[in-house]
Amino acid sequence: MTQTPALQMTDVTLEYPDGRDGTLRALDDVDFTAEVGTITSLVGPSGSGKSSLLAVAATLLTPTSGSVRINGREVTELTEKHRAGLRRDEVGLIFQQPNLLPSLTALEQLVIVDDLRGKPRRRARERGAEILDHVGLAESCSRRPHELSGGQRQRVNIARALMSEPSVLLVDEPTAALDHERSEEVVTLLCRITRERGTATVMVTHDTDFVPLTDAMVTMRDGVLSASAHRGSPDAGSTRRSDRPGSSPG
Numbered sequence: 001m002t003q004t005p006a007l008q009m010t011d012v013t014l015e016y017p018d019g020r021d022g023t024l025r026a027l028d029d030v031d032f033t034a035e036v037g038t039i040t041s042l043v044g045p046s047g048s049g050k051s052s053l054l055a056v057a058a059t060l061l062t063p064t065s066g067s068v069r070i071n072g073r074e075v076t077e078l079t080e081k082h083r084a085g086l087r088r089d090e091v092g093l094i095f096q097q098p099n100l101l102p103s104l105t106a107l108e109q110l111v112i113v114d115d116l117r118g119k120p121r122r123r124a125r126e127r128g129a130e131i132l133d134h135v136g137l138a139e140s141c142s143r144r145p146h147e148l149s150g151g152q153r154q155r156v157n158i159a160r161a162l163m164s165e166p167s168v169l170l171v172d173e174p175t176a177a178l179d180h181e182r183s184e185e186v187v188t189l190l191c192r193i194t195r196e197r198g199t200a201t202v203m204v205t206h207d208t209d210f211v212p213l214t215d216a217m218v219t220m221r222d223g224v225l226s227a228s229a230h231r232g233s234p235d236a237g238s239t240r241r242s243d244r245p246g247s248s249p250g
């Protein structure tokens with residue numbers, strides 16, 4: 001039986017006002033599918049639409065037209081309140097800069113996520129410690145951001161995103177502030193998390209060195225997405241229904 005993709009975007013177009021009474025098409029008829037337990041690299045030149053795709057997938061922006069489904073549920077028709085709930089419970093966002101709160105320990109950065117969701121604190125501390133252990137930071141639970149390296153801070157950032165047990169993990173340039181070795185560690189960790197936790201992970205990256213660690217790569221150019229899957233599931237990161245083996249055009 002085929003599993004419902006965690007994220008499915010179909011014929012998605014996003015237009016911004018261009019500041020001259022016209023529009024700029026940031027996403028042009030994009031089809032994209034992210035399957036459970038796969039990590040897809042999203043590459044492309046600056047201004048090609050990568051962040052726009054992540055923002056639409058994260059339900060932060062509503063597309064001008066097209067369909068976005070998260071775990072089979074159409075999200076473009078939801079109210080902002082429902083979208084906020086979906087972001088809290090089903091979508092994890094990881095940005096380039098960890099944006100950790102300076103006065104909180106690594107563990108407290110995670111516990112606060114459950115506090116905001118009204119979850120019991122004791123359980124939150126247990127889960128937080130477990131997740132920090134999973135990302136290799138068991139020894140650093142009580143350290144504050146200034147006592148952590150850049151790579152460790154990014155791992156706390158990743159751990160924090162996992163607190164809500166998201167099914168879709170959207171990651172924007174996670175290695176931009178890191179050296180080569182730390183970058184490889186962070187991408188390796190994201191790949192491991194994807195497989196072990198069964199997330200559908202999409203990672204925007206300019207660093208093509210690490211793309212082979214991921215399951216698939218898609219390229220954005222002028223708002224148009226094209227696939228070049230290199231391994232893993234044939235559906236991983238697919239961009240066109242008609243590109244998939246066994247699917248008939250139309």
Ligand SMILES: Nc1ncnc2c1ncn2[C@@H]1O[C@H](COP(=O)(O)OP(=O)(O)OP(=O)(O)O)[C@@H](O)[C@H]1O
Binds near residue numbers: 018048050052
């Ligand atoms: N809020 C906005 N209003 C108007 N135009 C925008 C807005 N956000 C992005 N754009 C335009 O949409 C296009 C796609 O931008 P986007 O940020 O998605 O690209 P990107 O591939 O993520 O770029 P980068 O790699 O530099 O972050 C660009 O032409 C950009 O100028």
